[in-house]
Amino acid sequence: MSLPSPATSSPFTRAVVSSMRKIYPESLADKSWDNTGLLLEAPFNPARRQKNSVLLAVDLTKAVADEAIKRRDSVIVAYHPIIFRGLKSLTLNDPQQQSLLRLAQEGISVYCPHTAVDAVPDGMADWLCDLVTGAISPGSNDSSNATAKLASSSSSYSQPTYIQPPSSITTSSPTPHTRSTIHPSAGPVPEGFEDAGMGRLVTFAEPQPLPSIIDLIARGTGNPAGFSVAIPQSASLDSIQIRTVGVCPGSGAGVLMKATSSGPPDLLFTGELSHHDALAAIERGSAVVALFHSNTERGYVRGVMRKKLEEALRKEWASSSKEELSSLKQDSSSATDGLEAALADQEVTVDVSENDRDPYGIIIRRDLA
Incomplete structure (x- = not known):
C-alpha cells in the first residue's frame, strides 16, 4: 500500500505531541538557543504501523534508536534535542543523522522538549x-x-x-x-x-x-x-x-x-x-x-515525566482517536481500512529507555574500593 497523500504522521504521534505541548508548553523553552518540539516527523504507513507506545530518554543515541526500532515504538521523546543547529545535509556518514534516517524509515518520530521541562x-x-x-x-x-x-x-x-x-x-x-x-x-x-x-x-x-x-x-x-x-x-x-x-x-x-x-x-x-x-x-x-x-535530568524523566505523559496521553488519545474515527467512518474508501484499525487501537504505553545513560561513568581503583 502506498503512503497516504499528502504524507502525514500517525494519529498516535499527533496525540503524543499534543500531550507534551500541554504538559510542557514549547513557549516556555529558551528559544534564543534551544531547539525544541517535533524534530523528526515520520510519515505514517497504515500497512506497517507502529505500536501505540512511546520511549522516553534523555539522549537519543544509536543504542536508544535500536531499542525503539526493536520495540516498534511510534515516538521517541528525547529530552535533549538531537538537532541543535541547522543541517545542510542528512547522510549516513554522520552517526546521529544515520539514527534519524533509520527512525524515519521505520516510521518513528522524535519529539524533544528540553528547556520547556x-x-x-x-x-x-x-x-x-x-x-x-x-x-x-x-x-x-x-x-x-x-x-x-x-x-x-x-x-x-x-x-x-x-x-x-x-x-x-x-x-x-x-x-x-x-x-x-x-x-x-x-x-x-x-x-x-x-x-x-x-x-x-x-x-x-x-x-x-x-x-x-x-x-x-x-x-x-x-x-x-x-x-x-x-x-x-x-x-x-x-x-x-x-x-x-x-x-x-x-x-x-x-x-x-x-x-x-x-x-x-x-x-x-x-x-x-x-x-x-x-x-x-x-x-x-x-x-x-x-x-x-x-544525571540531574534522568531521574525526573524516569520518576515523573513518564507518569505525567502516560496520564495525559491516555486522555488525549481516547478523545482524538474517537473524533477521527467518527469522521473516518463517513468515508467509504477502502484506503481508510488501515487507518481505521489504528484509530480503534486504544492501547497506550509509555516506557523509559533501558539503554539511556550519561556518557560519563566513574571508575574506581580496586585497592581503594
Whole structure:
C-alpha cells in the first residue's frame, strides 16, 4: 500500500505531541538557543504501523534508536534535542543523522522538549529542589545501590559505573524552606504556568549541614559510586552550613552564578560547571555539587515525566482517536481500512529507555574500593 497523500504522521504521534505541548508548553523553552518540539516527523504507513507506545530518554543515541526500532515504538521523546543547529545535509556518514534516517524509515518520530521541562512549575528544576529538601526519596523496592555496574577485565580499575536513578520514589516531609524561580519566563506565559522560569533558589528556614544535603542527593539519584563536589579551600566538608541552594538541570553556570544579588548561592547543585566557573564559585565561598550533565535530568524523566505523559496521553488519545474515527467512518474508501484499525487501537504505553545513560561513568581503583 502506498503512503497516504499528502504524507502525514500517525494519529498516535499527533496525540503524543499534543500531550507534551500541554504538559510542557514549547513557549516556555529558551528559544534564543534551544531547539525544541517535533524534530523528526515520520510519515505514517497504515500497512506497517507502529505500536501505540512511546520511549522516553534523555539522549537519543544509536543504542536508544535500536531499542525503539526493536520495540516498534511510534515516538521517541528525547529530552535533549538531537538537532541543535541547522543541517545542510542528512547522510549516513554522520552517526546521529544515520539514527534519524533509520527512525524515519521505520516510521518513528522524535519529539524533544528540553528547556520547556526545566521551566515549568513542578518540572525538572523543582524535582531537584525536592531532592535537596528531602521531599522525595527512593521507593521501598529500590536497592541500596542502583548504580549500574559492568564487569571489568582490568586488574587495577573497575569498569565505569553509571548513575541509574531509582525506578520509583516516595514522598516525605521536606525540610522547611521556601523556593523561588531564578529567571522567570518572559510573559505572557500560558495559564497555569505563572511561576515558570529557569533555575530555582531554595532557602532553608535553618542552615543545613552540607554532608546532610549530599546524602539526600545521593539517595535520590540511586546512591552513585561517587560524584564531584567543590568546596572553598579554607573550609572542610563537615564545617559548611548551607542556607541557600541554587539548582539547575544540566549545565547551570549561566543560571546559577548570578542567582542572588550578591552572587552565587551557598550551594550550586547542577550537572556540570566549567573549571573556571567552579573556581569562581568556591572563591566566593560557595560549594558545588555536580552529578555529570544528564544525571540531574534522568531521574525526573524516569520518576515523573513518564507518569505525567502516560496520564495525559491516555486522555488525549481516547478523545482524538474517537473524533477521527467518527469522521473516518463517513468515508467509504477502502484506503481508510488501515487507518481505521489504528484509530480503534486504544492501547497506550509509555516506557523509559533501558539503554539511556550519561556518557560519563566513574571508575574506581580496586585497592581503594
